[in-house]
Amino acid sequence: MAFSLHPVIDNGITKGAANFTGGTIYCHCPSDKVAVTLKSNVVHNHACGCSICWKPKGALFAIIGVLPRDAVSVTANGSKLHVLDPEATIQRNACKECGVHLFGRIEKDHAFKGLDFVHVELSDVKGWQEPQFAAFVSSIIEQGFDPKDIDQVRGKFKSLGLETYDVLSPPLMDMLAAFTAKQAGLL
Ligand SMILES: N[C@@H](CCC(=O)N[C@@H](CS)C(=O)NCC(=O)O)C(=O)O
Ligand SMILES: [Zn+2]
Numbered sequence: 671m672a673f674s675l676h677p678v679i680d681n682g683i684t685k686g687a688a689n690f691t692g693g694t695i696y697c698h699c700p701s702d703k704v705a706v707t708l709k710s711n712v713v714h715n716h717a718c719g720c721s722i723c724w725k726p727k728g729a730l731f732a733i734i735g736v737l738p739r740d741a742v743s744v745t746a747n748g749s750k751l752h753v754l755d756p757e758a759t760i761q762r763n764a765c766k767e768c769g770v771h772l773f774g775r776i777e778k779d780h781a782f783k784g785l786d787f788v789h790v791e792l793s794d795v796k797g798w799q800e801p802q803f804a805a806f807v808s809s810i811i812e813q814g815f816d817p818k819d820i821d822q823v824r825g826k827f828k829s830l831g832l833e834t835y836d837v838l839s840p841p842l843m844d845m846l847a848a849f850t851a852k853q854a855g856l857l
């Protein structure tokens with residue numbers, strides 16, 4: 671069957687540039703775009719199949735990476751931003767007009783607090799870290815993807831050199847688990 675994982679990876683993965691120092695991301699409004707300046711590269715960049723992350727039209731996955739929140743600043747039309755779900759762990763700041771998510775921020779006590787989540791495809795410069803793995807793959811079934819075709823999705827990621835997970839990658843799962851253990855006083 672024909673499907674698009676995400677336009678940035680469908681035809682192969684382009685590696686990021688060494689010593690890349692960031693750029694500005696923009697929403698999709700034709701004018702008065704929300705602009706958010708990122709003063710560093712991202713890490714843990716990955717494809718996410720969950721139902722909440724912003725995906726370009728027609729794509730099964732979002733591509734999302736993290737960087738320190740201190741490196742993130744709204745530089746134009748911030749009045750168009752709103753928090754999609756204030757109760758969610760990740761507070762996704764989206765453009766009220768075009769719906770694009772500019773950055774996700776964690777305010778509660780959490781292993782990933784201090785890191786903001788961004789989609790670097792919204793930038794007009796190249797060199798960002800390339801996607802490293804695919805996360806929440808089985809979640810696309812919750813959104814109506816036929817489970818009989820899911821192995822084609824995993825196979826396509828593997829052919830691109832990306833490992834697939836149904837939650838997060840082992841290093842990120844370990845960070846979450848260590849945080850839980852610390853909260854329980856076990857570490
Ligand atoms: N299967 C669920 C998974 C949702 C989920 O847990 N998303 C992850 C990856 S972005 C998460 O960390 N969510 C926290 C949040 O959205 O605040 C779905 O697709 O809605
Ligand atoms: Zn917009």
Ligand SMILES: [Zn+2]
Nearest residue numbers: 718720722723
């Ligand atoms: Zn997600």
